[in-house]
Amino acid sequence: MNSPGGNTPAHKASAGAPRITQPRKLEAGRRSEHPPKLLHNLPPGQAAKEMVHVSATPVLALRGVSKRFGAVQALTDVELEVHAGEVVALVGDNGAGKSTLVKTIAGVHPIDEGVIEWEGKAVQVNKPHDAQNLGIATVYQDLALCDNIDVVGNLYLGREVRRRGVLDEVEMERRSRELLDQLSIRIPSVRIPIASLSGGQRQTVAIARSMLGEPKLVILDEPTAALGVEQTAQVLDLVERLRERGHAVILISHNMADVKAVADKVAVLRLGRNNGVFEVKSTSQEEIISAITGATDNAVTRRAARTNGEIKK
Amino acid sequence: MSIDKTSTPPEDNVVENPEAARGSDVAVDPRLLVREQGLAGYVTEFKRKIKAGDLGSMPVVIGLVIIWIIFQSLNSNFLTAGNLSDISVAMVGTGMIAVGIVFVLLLGEIDLSVGSLSGVAGATFAVLNITHGMNEVLAFVLAILTGTVAGAIQGFFFAKIGVPAFAVTLAGLLFWNGFMLKILGDNGTINLNSDGLVAKLTSYYFSDVAAAYGLAVAVTVLYFLSAFFGNKRREAAGVPSKPLSETILRTVLLAVVSFAVAIVFNQYKGLPLAVVIFVGVLVITDFVLRRTAYGRKVFALGGSVEASRRAGINVDMVRISVFAISGTFAALGGLFIASKIASANQGAGGGDLLMNAIAAAVIGGTSLFGGRGRTWNALLGVLVIVSIQYGLALEGIASPVQYMITGGVLLATVVIDAVTRKTQKTAGRA
Numbered sequence: 001m002n003s004p005g006g007n008t009p010a011h012k013a014s015a016g017a018p019r020i021t022q023p024r025k026l027e028a029g030r031r032s033e034h035p036p037k038l039l040h041n042l043p044p045g046q047a048a049k050e051m052v053h054v055s056a057t058p059v060l061a062l063r064g065v066s067k068r069f070g071a072v073q074a075l076t077d078v079e080l081e082v083h084a085g086e087v088v089a090l091v092g093d094n095g096a097g098k099s100t101l102v103k104t105i106a107g108v109h110p111i112d113e114g115v116i117e118w119e120g121k122a123v124q125v126n127k128p129h130d131a132q133n134l135g136i137a138t139v140y141q142d143l144a145l146c147d148n149i150d151v152v153g154n155l156y157l158g159r160e161v162r163r164r165g166v167l168d169e170v171e172m173e174r175r176s177r178e179l180l181d182q183l184s185i186r187i188p189s190v191r192i193p194i195a196s197l198s199g200g201q202r203q204t205v206a207i208a209r210s211m212l213g214e215p216k217l218v219i220l221d222e223p224t225a226a227l228g229v230e231q232t233a234q235v236l237d238l239v240e241r242l243r244e245r246g247h248a249v250i251l252i253s254h255n256m257a258d259v260k261a262v263a264d265k266v267a268v269l270r271l272g273r274n275n276g277v278f279e280v281k282s283t284s285q286e287e288i289i290s291a292i293t294g295a296t297d298n299a300v301t302r303r304a305a306r307t308n309g310e311i312k313k
Numbered sequence: 314m315s316i317d318k319t320s321t322p323p324e325d326n327v328v329e330n331p332e333a334a335r336g337s338d339v340a341v342d343p344r345l346l347v348r349e350q351g352l353a354g355y356v357t358e359f360k361r362k363i364k365a366g367d368l369g370s371m372p373v374v375i376g377l378v379i380i381w382i383i384f385q386s387l388n389s390n391f392l393t394a395g396n397l398s399d400i401s402v403a404m405v406g407t408g409m410i411a412v413g414i415v416f417v418l419l420l421g422e423i424d425l426s427v428g429s430l431s432g433v434a435g436a437t438f439a440v441l442n443i444t445h446g447m448n449e450v451l452a453f454v455l456a457i458l459t460g461t462v463a464g465a466i467q468g469f470f471f472a473k474i475g476v477p478a479f480a481v482t483l484a485g486l487l488f489w490n491g492f493m494l495k496i497l498g499d500n501g502t503i504n505l506n507s508d509g510l511v512a513k514l515t516s517y518y519f520s521d522v523a524a525a526y527g528l529a530v531a532v533t534v535l536y537f538l539s540a541f542f543g544n545k546r547r548e549a550a551g552v553p554s555k556p557l558s559e560t561i562l563r564t565v566l567l568a569v570v571s572f573a574v575a576i577v578f579n580q581y582k583g584l585p586l587a588v589v590i591f592v593g594v595l596v597i598t599d600f601v602l603r604r605t606a607y608g609r610k611v612f613a614l615g616g617s618v619e620a621s622r623r624a625g626i627n628v629d630m631v632r633i634s635v636f637a638i639s640g641t642f643a644a645l646g647g648l649f650i651a652s653k654i655a656s657a658n659q660g661a662g663g664g665d666l667l668m669n670a671i672a673a674a675v676i677g678g679t680s681l682f683g684g685r686g687r688t689w690n691a692l693l694g695v696l697v698i699v700s701i702q703y704g705l706a707l708e709g710i711a712s713p714v715q716y717m718i719t720g721g722v723l724l725a726t727v728v729i730d731a732v733t734r735k736t737q738k739t740a741g742r743a
Contacts, residue, residue, distance in 0.1 A: 146616030
């Protein structure tokens with residue numbers, strides 16, 4: 001579950017957040033006392049307003065985000081919240097809008113409607129640079145590493161440490177080892193080209209690289225796709241370590257086993273809309289899958305509709 | 314490089330950095346690549362590299378030795394101080410152009426205009442200095458800048474408009490050749506002032522024997538000091554460093570080579586200015602490519618353009634600058650070539666110059682596929698090509714055979730490149 005001590009200095013800011021209609025419960029312990037099975041599962045646009053148990057201001061919150069590409073409505077009124085020290089899995093079928101959603105957060109596609117809140121404040125994310133400045137790091141599926149450059153060079157690509165105008169290889173290597181040690185990443189050497197590493201090792205290097213800017217939110221786009229059993233386990237270990245360090249993590253995955261293994265919450269997208277946010281521990285795989293595939297007429301959704309309706313009145 | 318513990322065991326160092334030392338212990342993965350200490354470890358590492366197809370400059374060095382042995386056995390005048398000194402001066406023009414080609418090849422691109430651009434530079438200098446009487450330093454600078462600007466323009470069309478570099482520079486090859494013929498005018502050949510700046514580039518020798526030996530000493534000492542203190546810093550920071558024995562071995566090797574070269578030069582006319590400039594250029598370009606953020610960007614682009622873009626590298630600017638560098642070195646090489654024949658003529662920049670420059674970069678070990686290579690490759694490659702030219706000339710063998718042999722050497726090199734890439738792939742180091 002979410003670490004109560006998750007460093008969210010923005011506790012006070014939550015009160016001033018414009019679109020939050022309900023006062024937040026700030027006690028950290030509260031959530032673990034009453035673990036809500038279903039946070040919300042609602043018609044889009046209302047979900048966030050109905051949230052009851054929230055311990056702190058989320059690092060990132062999307063409120064009614066919509067995105068349109070020409071004739072295609074890729075996202076409609078999407079809501080999403082991620083807290084510090086929390087892993088939120090973003091799942092959905094192909095074309096559900098996962099990648100589009102991630103790209104709006106990463107600043108690749110500016111949103112058309114809605115609000116992106118960062119630590120309780122509405123922010124504009126129009127360029128990848130904006131997202132980076134906020135502290136959002138994205139690891140895309142194609143890892144964007146240079147095969148011919150060694151691990152240290154790749155980790156520091158584009159943000160080289162310099163000493164009197166010259167690359168400070170010693171300092172970069174020292175910091176790289178420190179970082180890799182902290183994350184318990186095992187690679188044969190930090191001075192071999194990326195080409196020599198296995199797929200899983202490359203993935204861990206790519207994730208480690210995103211950690212260099214000390215981001216508050218890390219977005220991982222299918223980090224375990226195309227990895228073997230052992231390597232998948234390595235990456236999942238790494239995701240857990242990110243959570244322990246207090247980073248907020250959004251994990252896109254098609255693999256339910258991975259989601260069940262590391263995520264705290266599962267946000268389901270279907271046809272560009274929210275289709276439920278579930279607590280992983282208390283939700284069965286079948287329930288998540290039915291939400292993904294659209295078989296929403298089940299006990300969970302009926303109950304959700306009923307209880308939510310009562311709250312509204 | 315691989316993980317190893319420092320072979321020199323400075324106790325105080327361990328006390329100073331207990332965490333760091335422990336950190337490097339922890340980082341050692343039980344799998345592979347753990348290097349033994351000392352010289353034995355170096356030999357093991359070397360054998361492993363050979364097996365993995367990480368040959369580096371070795372094929373070309375071996376090839377060069379074979380070529381020299383063959384020509385020496387054919388004609389005992391080949392390995393004389395005079396001939397070797399002449400080869401060293403003659404290779405500088407093509408070698409300079411090849412340095413620029415190495416930059417372009419690192420991007421995985423090609424620049425076909427360098428031959429024509431070298432001709433333009435020679436003609437520009439001759440026209441400005443001889444025909445218009447401009448100050449020779451100014452004319453020299455303007456001639457170089459012609460190459461820089463021409464290269465940047467081609468780089469612009471490649472980077473911003475997206476025309477393949479092959480096509481842009483092919484157009485450049487024709488355009489700049491026409492430009493050179495145009496500015497040379499009707500008379501076609503302009504002789505350079507034989508005491509002038511450009512003529513001196515290849516005709517001046519530091520006749521004092523102290524010059525060559527002094528340079529050899531300076532190079533060796535500087536190398537040792539930088540390697541030694543670099544390693545000290547690495548030890549202090551707790552990252553793996555090379556064993557002292559390796560540093561000493563490399564220094565001794567460098568000392569042997571540089572003193573052998575100095576002795577050869579001093580037996581003839583002394584240390585050639587052209588060689589000093591060429592080595593200076595190689596040291597500087599190698600430094601820029603391997604020790605600066607700019608060089609890292611060039612390598613990154615050769616590895617993956619998309620990764621570079623996402624890392625925030627201004628891809629277009631790096632591309633334009635690399636073509637500008639290529640044009641600059643083409644111009645510089647053109648001035649050395651003009652200096653050698655003491656004139657600018659209509660044939661300059663034509664013939665086999667372009668192909669020799671590209672071949673030199675590739676023979677030296679620069680990959681055609683981008684992302685691998687060093688500017689020192691240009692020196693080794695051009696040494697092979699010019700050695701073949703001079704060796705065959707001593708035998709009185711005409712240029713058709715020269716072309717065929719150079720072509721054969723180039724093919725052999727590319728085959729070695731392709732085969733080692735395959736080996737490297739299977740060894741996971743491509």
